[in-house]
Amino acid sequence: MVDDDPAEVDWEEAVRMELEPDAIHESRDGYYFDCPECGSPATIDNIIEERRCNGYLNEQVEGIDFDVENVSCSAVLRLELAYSAGPESEQ
Ligand SMILES: [Zn+2]
Numbered sequence: 001m002v003d004d005d006p007a008e009v010d011w012e013e014a015v016r017m018e019l020e021p022d023a024i025h026e027s028r029d030g031y032y033f034d035c036p037e038c039g040s041p042a043t044i045d046n047i048i049e050e051r052r053c054n055g056y057l058n059e060q061v062e063g064i065d066f067d068v069e070n071v072s073c074s075a076v077l078r079l080e081l082a083y084s085a086g087p088e089s090e091q
Contacts, residue, residue, distance in 0.1 A: 006051040006076045014078070028063045037075035040068050047077045 017036070025032050025041070032043040032054070040055030041064055047053075054061055055071030 009051075009076045009078075011078065016080070027061050029061055032061060032064075035073060035075055035077070038071050038073035040066055040071050040073065042077055044079070047079050051076050051078060053077060 015036070019033070023033055025034070027041070027043075030043060030045065032041040033047070034040075035042045035053035035055055038053060038055045040053050041061045042053035042055075043059075043061060046057060046059065050057055053073055053075060055068045056073040056075070058068055058071075060068055
């Protein structure tokens with residue numbers, strides 16, 4: 001298992017995917033995505049704050065039937081929000 005330091009990740013080289021509505025799941029603790037590497041839940045808080053999925057962090061998501069106990073994962077995660085503003089919004 002490669003234990004990448006999130007600070008060392010070359011984000012230019014990272015795989016990117018567009019998020020469809022069905023990629024977002026809701027739990028009692030908030031919204032989460034499925035980790036593209038290990039399939040465990042990756043809560044938005046953990047992606048933004050830890051850059052890791054809950055499988056890597058060994059953090060069970062309440063109410064979700066996924067056992068993170070024996071999951072190992074090397075994925076470093078980041079959320080991006082892309083936007084393109086129209087000329088009329090420029091002041
Ligand atoms: Zn993962």
